Amino acid sequence: MSKLSLTGKELRNIGYPEGPVISIAMNIMQKAYKHESKETALAVLSSILASPQDYSTDEILGVIANQLLPQQELEHNGISLNQTGIQFNIFGQEHIEEGAMHQMYTAAKLPVAVAGALMPDAHHGYGLPIGGVLATENVVIPYGVGVDIGCRMCLSIFDINPQELVQREHYFAREINEATLFGSGAQFKQAADHEVMDHEAFGLLPLLKQLHGRAWKQLGTSGSGNHFVEFGEVSIAETDGILQLPAGQYLGLLSHSGSRGLGSNIANHYTKVAVSKRRLPLEAKNLAWLDMAEAEGQEYWLAMNLAGDYASACHHIIHDKIAKQLGRKPLKMVENHHNFAWKEILDGKEVIVHRKGATPAGKNVLGIIPGSMTAPGFIVKGKGEAASINSASHGAGRKLSRTKAMQSITEKQLRDELVKHNVTLLGGGLDEAPFAYKDIEEVMKGQKALVDIVGRFTPKIVKMDGTPVRTRKSQKQDIAEGE
């Protein structure tokens, strides 16, 4: 009977890279070190990771060490990481998990890295951490952008009294339900229309041509995971010169989604191309890049921009539908993407800035940073802080993994929290419950130097993917209305 129980997460937290080495190391340690403490086992694993060459001939631990040794470096295309990484700034470090820090330290050792920063909502991701910002010179890293290319926030602000959300809750809930479609593979039977589907890129690359049909049917859908469409109260404390809205309360429509299957296929395709072209040590494998001077780099750039335009179109279709149903034009719209790569000038030099779960925060640039289904979100204005490479967090950041949230949060807890905040949830699982997220107020404190708050968004009617969790209030109303 083994006393030792290691988890993959613990290995990642001490810097073990994604890949087969995690399960190999877990298996070996659970056999060879079964009577040792977890601390001892982790210390040994750390030591192997620090200098795998010292263990490569060890009869037992050598198997782990050889997984960590960058065999690819010996191959003809092999690329080594720098011994010392570039310096990067970390904002709100006390809220950032160790795994995310390790991933950023690895990214900082890439020979193409020019500058980096970690946002206060950072957590462990695939390749670059979520909340990671990385500037490179003349190369683009597909997994530095992420799988959901162009994922973004979009807010419409209407001149409607937000009290109506309480008074006519069922009317607004129906508007969201009718205008949106959630679900992992969700497609409309009758495709929406948008000029993005006529984009020339669809004809230029075979990959994009192949993705056109499904992309069309997914146009205007929201997907799954942390994506949402919600009504809430926009509160402007004082007029801001950039947002230019009089102080007051407004009705807001806020959406969060990305480029669906289109972006996902582009990301995975070009990551594979990059990984096969540039053999990096295992821990940096998924940070393989494409050179902007080669055809694949140009292709990725074209496809990435298409996915960005497509993600934007998805939001606009939803917002247009709802605005039409409300019979109003929004006073303002604020939109920003947070999974993308941009050509920007840094210290007088053009660089490619990858933001993976980070909000652009150049001087006077508006953005939206959401909290959770019950916590407030913020309309922000960038300060143009070079130390963060003109970036801020893209949300509160997860505190609990999806699996951990599902295990530890009960439906009753979520229901009580929704009632407490007077939020109606039209769909959404326990893995998206407010308790799974960091405290957004704390995260905002960690980035005071990066953004100014110009408005507040308080969610009231929230739609996400998944079975609706019923509040007592809405159950009562359903009975009253005979649903």
Added chain:
DNA sequence: ATGTAC
């Protein structure tokens, strides 16, 4: 994040 997966 993604409809069927190195």
